[in-house]
Amino acid sequence: MMEKLLPTNLGTLDRALRIVLGVALLALVFFGPKTPWGWIGLAPLLTGALGSCPLYTVLGMNTCPGKPKA
Numbered sequence: 093m094m095e096k097l098l099p100t101n102l103g104t105l106d107r108a109l110r111i112v113l114g115v116a117l118l119a120l121v122f123f124g125p126k127t128p129w130g131w132i133g134l135a136p137l138l139t140g141a142l143g144s145c146p147l148y149t150v151l152g153m154n155t156c157p158g159k160p161k162a
Contacts (some may be wrong), residue, residue, distance in 0.1 A: 098144040103155035110140030 102110070114137025120130030139145045148154065 098142060098146075099149060101141045101148045101154045102140065102143045102145055103157055106155045107140045107143055114140060134145040135146070154157055 114133040114135070117130045117133025118137065120127050120133070
């Protein structure tokens with residue numbers, strides 16, 4: 093059931109970049125300019141941690157090796 097709801101569609105590099113970007117954006121909330129725009133970093137952080145991007149699912153994209161593209 094979870095595979096239909098959140099299919100794994102992110103490759104290793106894609107996941108790593110999203111996690112790094114998410115942490116960097118969240119750091120803006122607590123360090124540096126302390127801007128609330130840093131909360132946007134939650135989106136790439138969560139999608140990277142879960143390995144599933146809802147936008148990729150809608151667009152039929154897949155960067156995960158070994159998984160057939162939809």
